[in-house]
Amino acid sequence: MKRRDFIKKVVMTSAIAPVASLRIPFVNVSIEELTQKHFKEMSEEEKKAVIERLEREYKERYGVDVNIKTTPAKEGVVWGYALNIKRCIGCRRCVYACVKENNQSRASPDDPTSNEIHWIRVLEVAQEKLEPGTEEQGIGTKFGDVVAGVVLEESEHYYDPEKVPEDGKMYIPIQCQQCEKPPCVKVCPTRATWKEPDGIIVVDYNWCIGCRYCMAACPYWARRFNWSWPYIPKEEINPNQHYLGNRIRYRGVVEKCTFCIQRTREGRYPACVEACPVGARKFGNLLDPNSEIRKIIREKRVFRLKEELGTEPKFFYFMD
Amino acid sequence: MYKKYCKGCHGEVLEEFRYKDVNEAVIDAIKSGRMPPWGIDEELSEDDIRELASYIGDWCNLCHKRIETNFTPRELVNAPPNHRFKLEHGNFWCFACHNPENRDTFLLVNGSAIPFNKSPELCRQCHAVIYKDWKMRIHGRWVGNISNPTPDVICVDCHNPHDVNPAFKPITPEKPPEKPPSPPIPISFQYFATAIMAFSLVLMLYSARK
Structure with a gap:
């Protein structure tokens, strides 16, 4: 990874991560959720990020550690x-x-x-x-x-x-x-x-x-x-x-x-x-x-x- | 455990007559509820089961070794309670299936003896069509991996061969689903309101004609 890319990534993640998990008032939807792609268009990494978010949300709402899979069809x-x-x-x-x-x-x-x-x-x-x-x-x-x-x-x-x-x-x-x-x-x-x-x-x-x-x-x-x-x-x-x-x-x-x-x-x-x-x-x-x-x-x-x-x-x- | 379930009929058993080598087939039979035949309602721990099994040892031979075999079909009046039932399974008597030489086995028509846990082989002699279905996994409950499932139960777990009607016994259903909520205004009131409106309309028309 180039130095420039590295700095860019660090800045982006540190800047976006706290903002993305904020919830928009009145509609109670986080920016992450709002910008989520269609499931069929998601890459493996995007799926992983979504799963992480969902597991966090379920933990908050229901207080249970859940394990969400995206196993594809055989x-x-x-x-x-x-x-x-x-x-x-x-x-x-x-x-x-x-x-x-x-x-x-x-x-x-x-x-x-x-x-x-x-x-x-x-x-x-x-x-x-x-x-x-x-x-x-x-x-x-x-x-x-x-x-x-x-x-x-x-x-x-x-x-x-x-x-x-x-x-x-x-x-x-x-x-x-x-x-x-x-x-x-x-x-x-x-x-x-x-x-x-x-x-x-x-x-x-x-x-x-x-x-x-x-x-x-x-x-x-x-x-x-x-x-x-x-x-x-x-x-x-x-x-x-x-x-x-x-x-x-x-x-x-x-x-x-x-x-x-x-x-x-x-x-x-x-x-x-x-x-x-x-x-x-x-x-x-x-x-x-x-x-x-x-x-x-x-x-x-x-x-x-x-x-x-x-x-x-x-x-x-x-x-x- | 023995005191609770067996002593009533079988009386005291001396410690030295208990079996040292517990029969694994007996343990399986107790776990699956096939033994004793009238069933145990409570959950038994592993130790309880081993204790019970140590009294059972090999099953039927325990008594039948000492009793002379009587081949005449008759009503069993002096037998223990689990032997006293009216058999209406085909036109058979005990020795159609049970082996008179060794009571801990079944006897096939071809003369070979099979152990108790191979009982489907016995049933298939007459119920060949349903046995084929079972082998093809179309009959009965199969669990485990879809590509290689194992039978969860065998014939006698659902169909008691000694019963007059060996069909699956009726069970209590689970509770019915929630009914959809009723409308906020009772339907009868809606009819009533419509009737009042219609009546007043008629009155209005009548007075207007005058």
Whole structure:
């Protein structure tokens, strides 16, 4: 390094560093955050600087040392998910495993404005409603709102019996379907959400402006909005985080299932897969002919939700 | 531990009859909850488990070595409580699966004996289709590395073969999600206000016509 460059660097860093971390009054945004590049355009060093800043900010706000990663997608991997609806018993273990793993906001007992966020919603459908109806009843051919004879709008979200599964009931867990042609990505005005090379749709919470267009565009109701600052008890925060995944969100941003990007990019199963007591949830690489997901697609009866919309979900429902 | 869980039925056991070499398979079985069959509710420490295992040693042979084998299918009335159940698993009796020569093993149809922890090999003789699914990782829970996962549970962890209905037992669901907040003004009041407005409009029109 030349002497001149060295002096320049020293002067610049000493002059900018304290200014950059200052927060602009009223909007409460630091200059560093304001001048942050789009995640896809960042170099490795810029990513590192952003991660450092975020870890500092989370330490200030939540008092927890977190470890944020930016692990990129592996070559030759496209993740796919399969769910056996014949086996699902609707116990919601997956829902709460997901909440714990992905740092979703809990309902705070002290703050009535806090909102509880679940990425997975389990729908209970009465089995008698599964009979494909006649055309006069509007079932079977109507566009968009009918899935394999099930009217999803008539399902029960808040079932709470003593024991599950109940007789004559079927359970359909719904989460982000990680579409190959995602309508949510098309509508984003700031390109804060995009499809990664391994097929996962991610959100950059620092770029999301909270317009909620993507929530309106999603036909699966898979996206959730942070109406308030997330409330997570300090001891329940998962410190193993990914920039595009489970790092703690801000108020006014949209979030969604990322197939546990922080786990799957390190070769581990998503939290919901490991939590399912009946083993109804299956996960694997769609490009690997020996993976369980490919075997399911090859050998089982498989359907996808709202296939007629042409969103090409990578989330398959199957039956034995 | 022995006093708490075993003494009630098995009585006092002299110190010299305890097993010095603890059977690792027994420890595995206690840890996974397969042993004892009626289950232990509390969390056991490593020492507690070793203590229990030192009383168990090898499992069934402990008693059955001394009992003459009776091959006649019958209801077991004088047997210990964990043996008294109505078996409705196919048209079988104990020796369809258990080995009469050595009770600590299972007996396959081809005549070979297998240890207890290889029980899926026994199940596959009839449930071949579901066994194939399990081997392909489509059935059951698999954990660990995605490219090389291991089974978290085996057949008998979820399906008790001695039960009348070996299907997965119903469990209590977790609590349902939060309901969306209700609108600040009750909907019934909104209807009421609309009705009042409509009524006054009608009145106004009526008076104007006069």
